[in-house]
Every structure is written in structure tokens, then in C-alpha cells.
Amino acid sequence: MTKPLYRCPADSTTAPVDAAPWCCPRCRGPWDLDFDAGAVPLGSLGGRVGSLWRYEEALPLRGPVPVTLGEGRTPLVPLTDAVSAKLDFLMPTLSFKDRGAVMLAELARRLAPRRVVADSSGNAGTAVAAYCARAGLPCTVYVPAATSAKKTEQIRAHGAHVELVAGDREATAAAARTAADEPGTFYASHVFNPYFLHGTKTYVYELWEDLGGRLPEVIVVPVGNGTLLLGASLAIAELHSLGLITERPALYAVQAEAVSPLATAFHAGTDDLPAGTATAPTLAEGIAIPRPPRARQILAAVRDSGGTFLTVPEDRIRAAQLDLAARGLFVEPTGVACWAAMATEPLGTRRAVVPLCGAGAKTGLA
Structure with missing residues (x-):
């Protein structure tokens, strides 16, 4: 494996991982990672460790990993004929993070x-x-x-x-x-x-494994700073470039109506955030991010996938939390946003997966 290298997506500045500042020294923006993922052998995964480290060919850290708590490999369960949920609130600290x-x-x-x-x-x-x-x-x-x-x-x-x-x-x-x-x-x-994004991308590798080497037509993700969405986009690009999938799913990004700068920019057709998007309090505190640093990348990823942005009002967030609880799944308000959005979104014959990202025990009922 070639040694990974930090690269700034805005100005192409590079820096070695073991000596770099936390951000690009020229523009103070976030880093990307120059790293070539290898092909994960689907047929050989059965005997591997039961955590996200099973996808070792796709990860930029190799060798013994003593820090692990057995994270990953969360269940995928149906909610309707068209929508399934991935239960990432069952992680060791009760969230996909x-x-x-x-x-x-x-x-x-x-x-x-x-x-x-x-x-x-x-x-x-x-x-x-x-x-x-x-x-x-x-x-x-x-x-x-x-x-x-x-x-x-x-x-x-x-x-x-x-x-x-x-x-x-x-x-x-x-x-x-x-x-x-x-x-x-x-x-x-x-x-x-x-490196955080290369961890969240394992969400999609797990879907790919669980669905027998394919992905759903639609992957729905809540978006504040966009870490799950950008990780998903990374995984989709890697799987496609390595010939492990033939079709790329559409990414549906979900924001609370109260704090929806990315949705506003997307539907206005702009490549970056508007100057002064209004915000209001929201139950979905985990995605209440007025100015995400990776906004341009998030908008580009959704557009390139053929996806869209959806927004949900507070009453639908409350209703979605209660609805999931009635199905046996107690999820925090931020974590139910995608289910709230899909309740009225027509899918036709397509299949979608939503993440349930955080446990309701962290916040209680909305």
C-alpha cells in the first residue's frame, strides 16, 4: 500500500500524515486523503473479524488495531417493502460516529x-x-x-x-x-x-456485503457536516472503480427545515452556501450546522449521484421518533430525520436504506 498523503481539495496543498497540521496551512480548509483502496474480496469475508476492520483492503490504516471495540456490522432490517433501516445506534457508544x-x-x-x-x-x-x-x-x-x-x-x-x-x-x-x-x-x-470519512464509508461496505455484492438504488443520509454522506460517496466511488458494483445509488441528503443551508444551496443550483441562511432551533441538534466546512464537496457528491436534498419540519421529526419507537426502535431525534423524510417520498420500484444513527437513550423523546 502506498503511504497515504493529505491533500487539500481547494488548493491541492499536500502534507505527510505524520507531520501535517490539522488543516491546510494555506486556506485553513479540511484535508482529503490520497489513498488507493484495494478490492475487498466479498467471497472471503465470512471468516474475518466481525467489525469494520474486516474491510482492511479499503482502509488507510493497516496492521494490528488494538483500539477497536468491535464497531460495525450493524443489522439491516426492513421498515416497509421499499425502505430498510441500518441500526447504527447499536454501536458501542450508541451512534454511527x-x-x-x-x-x-x-x-x-x-x-x-x-x-x-x-x-x-x-x-x-x-x-x-x-x-x-x-x-x-x-x-x-x-x-x-x-x-x-x-x-x-x-x-x-x-x-x-x-x-x-x-x-x-x-x-x-x-x-x-x-x-x-x-x-x-x-x-x-x-x-x-x-480518516474519519474512511471510517464512515464502511457503512456502505456493510450494505454491499449484506446485499450480496450490490447496493440499494437510494441511500438516504442525514447531513449536517456531511461525514456519513461523504463517507458513503467515497465507498460508492471505490466499489464502482474496482468493478465491485455496476450501478451507483442516488444519495438523498436530509436536513431539518430549521437548519437547512445545504438544501437551500442545492435547490438554488449553487455550488456553495448562500451568504446568510436563516436558522431556527431544531430537535435534530446533530445536523444543525449552519456553515459546514465541506459544503462544496457535499453538494457535488449529491449532484454527481443523481440524488437530491430533502427537508423535514419539527412535527414530522417528533412523529417519526414515535413511529419508530412503536416499531421497537428508540432513536434520537437527529437519527430519525431520514425516516421522517422518506415517509412521503415516492420511490416507485426503487429500494432505499435509511440509517438510524443514534440511540434514543442519549436524548429521550422529542
């Missing part, structure tokens, strides 16, 4: 920083805290002061220090990035570090 957090913690373990910092609205911070605990790394997580007490309690339980930041998600990210500039600090950013 474990897929990327294990990659960041393992990378940090190999780089041996003095400390790890992260920022989050809750789930990513919890996941990073848990995997840093597993790796024996000191960790500080910056969260908005209004974050669910159940989430901050979980972060602290893993031994991480919690920094409560007055203000919104943007203010929290700014505080963490200031800390990340300090020497000896590894910024475990689920937005800026592309």
Missing part, C-alpha cells in the same frame, strides 16, 4: 500526541472520548453549553474532560480549533480529518 472515531483514535495512537481534542454536539465527542480511553490517550471534548446532559455525562464517564462553550455549534468548533493549534495536540476532528 464510532465508525470514524475508531480511525481517528488509532491514528492518534500511532502518532503519540500529548493530548487529543475534539468538538461535537454530543455523539462524535462521546465516540472520540470512548476510543481515546481505549487507546490510553488524554482527551478534551468541546461541546455547546446546551448539549444534552446525557451526552456530556457519557463523555465524562469515558474519562475525557468536557469544555462547555457558550454559543452555538460554530462557536464550539472555533474554540476547539484554537486549542488544536497548540503544539503536541492531535485534533480528532470528524470534519477536518479525512
